[in-house]
Amino acid sequence: MSDALRFEWARIRTIRSTYWLFGLGVLITAIIAGILAYVTRNDDKTGEVGSWVLLGGGEFATFIPIFVAIMGIFATGHEYRFGTIQPTLTTLPQRSALLLSKLLVVVAVAVAMVAVSLAINLGIAAIFWGEVPDLGSEPLNQVIPGYVVYIVLNAILGVALGQLFRGVPTAIVVLLVTPLIVETLVIGLSNVPALDWLIPAVKFLPFNAGARLIATTPANEAFGPDSAQYEIFERWAAGGVFAAFIAIILAVAWFLFQKRDA
């Protein structure tokens, strides 16, 4: 296993995309955090406002989660896109150790990325506000750990999608299209009276459920005034839905990786 970890650590350090995904994710988040800190400099520094700045957009902090997912897709998808799976498997024939090492290293980089981003955004808050947000206040004390879990899950999702589709383009399309089009469509259709049988399914839409991990609003207000009918799960239960979805994708990808020709 240590051999596989050394390999994967060398792999992720020696491609440019790791650096631009890391740097761009942190930079964009910091810019948004700076704008939000500036425009709220005279407001009450509530936990909700604090989460906007620290996450660089609060509930809409999507850059780092998507960027770590893409980093995960590259970890597995590049092996097939560039044919490096052959030298990789003739160097490390133990497929489970290889996939596990990819997960661990991408997750480690994702955690480092979120830590750097939070530290920078904390500094930005201190600059514009003259004080730092109270990390123990509601909902920051839930949002920050939820943010870390959300990013870790996105990193795992990326690795799993890249491995499942054995390439980059399809995995990225699924990553972006599912939440933006498929899930939005299902939620929209559930408002049609004839299709109201979709309402119970909405709380199981994985990406919407995952986003609850960084939510600052209560679950029964997730989609506005009529949200109660959806019976959306609370933060950690909704995170469990997202995690279960990722676990299924990862299990299928792992099984196929073991069984399919390289």
Added chain:
Amino acid sequence: MITAQGLRKRYGDTVAVDDLTFEVKPGLVTGFLGPNGAGKSTTMRLMLGLDYGEGETQFDGRRFRDIHDPMNEIGAVLEARAFHPTRTARNHLRMLAAANRIPNSRVDEVLDLVGLSDVKAKKPKGFSLGMSQRLGLAQALLGDPQTLILDEPANGLDPHGIHWLRDVLKSLAAKGRTVFVSSHLLSEMQLMADELVVIGRGKMIFNGSVDQFVEQFTKSDVLVKTPSADAFAETLQASGAEVAVQDDGSLLVSGLETAAVGEIAHRDGILLHELATHRASLEQAFMSATGSTEQFIAHEVAEVLGEAPAPTTEDKETA
């Protein structure tokens, strides 16, 4: 020593590799030949556990996937351009070295050995096929392995590169290493290989020495140059030989050994200017052995262009 036993691979109804059993011995270069689509690459992938199928391959008694740090024992390259285009050549090798506890100093050694020292910090997306092959060979040699498995390593190499590759592989074999290499360059294989594994449509056609292969799939002729060609041709035909008169007047004799031809000439007092065994090439033997198993058969140029075939001498005479 590589021992492949009962290798078999199916893609739906198509049998790509059909019950292949062979050994690759240390101290020799073993060539792996077959027409396009014969199953050479699939066989190598099966041997290395990249593809799943039936049968088993053992490397000194162990399966590939059971070998810890395999680069130190088996250097394998099946694809010339299997690298990330923006990872430098040196980083590509360092990444692989890291997985097998090979020191970074060895990376620079093998890059120097294959002649890529000057471009080690360059991204291989701009490498020619020949440079990519050299990087692949550097990868195979990284762990200074006892066994080498190379799929078409000479593709894209210039004549100097091919000569260099032959020297490297032969010298490694001379040191007791096991070298298993596929190639379509039959003239090169004739110079390089000691043993052959020849397959067609996934089936074994031949496994043995190069000389045996040529002997088995071609017939040797005797080349005779003499000022008394007509008379000697009649004498040889009377002795049961088949004689073909060449354009330069020399005789190509089949059905008699060289010594027998010489003895007849001596007996009849025929003056000989040249008497030599005319051996068929590996290419001729390969064409003879694999002709019926060729999967992708090209058409003649005239047929493709819809032209009538060029007139023969006979046609001209008739006209």
